[in-house]
Amino acid sequence: MVKKDRFKDWVYPKIEEGKLNKYNWVVQNVKGFSLGWKTDIGAFSYINAQYGVTIEDEVQVGSHCSIYSVSTIDNKKGPVLLKRRCKIGSHSSIMPGITIGENAIVGAHSFVTQDIPANSLSVGVPARVIKQL
Numbered sequence: 001m002v003k004k005d006r007f008k009d010w011v012y013p014k015i016e017e018g019k020l021n022k023y024n025w026v027v028q029n030v031k032g033f034s035l036g037w038k039t040d041i042g043a044f045s046y047i048n049a050q051y052g053v054t055i056e057d058e059v060q061v062g063s064h065c066s067i068y069s070v071s072t073i074d075n076k077k078g079p080v081l082l083k084r085r086c087k088i089g090s091h092s093s094i095m096p097g098i099t100i101g102e103n104a105i106v107g108a109h110s111f112v113t114q115d116i117p118a119n120s121l122s123v124g125v126p127a128r129v130i131k132q133l
Contacts, residue, residue: 007038007058027053032069032079041065042090051096052079059083062090062108069096083118092127103133 013021024043032049042063051069078097089108101118110127
């Protein structure tokens with residue numbers, strides 16, 4: 001079986017302040033946002049990069065996810081880092097100051113309030129590591 005490169009023709013999307021891009025996800029505070037190569041961010045995801053959001057290469061983020069570098073509910077703020085090849089399940093929320101490690105997987109509908117180590121599987125509300133990969 002031949003493995004197809006689904007990102008063969010991948011190009012960076014045009015990202016404008018507060019506007020849906022061609023993949024139907026949106027970034028607020030674009031100046032604080034950095035997007036890696038061959039990323040896959042699902043439709044209707046929201047990214048607030050006021051204090052910085054960096055998404056490294058080959059990261060996958062499911063649809064309807066929220067990534068916050070600032071929270072007006074508890075006044076937390078800090079950069080968010082999604083490291084290479086991590087995967088975030090649909091409908092998950094990532095709070096300010098969080099790092100998701102390389103190759104880590106966060107299950108769908110998870111609420112991430114603490115760093116997730118590399119090569120681990122995390123799920124839940126709040127998200128907790130349940131397995132090393």
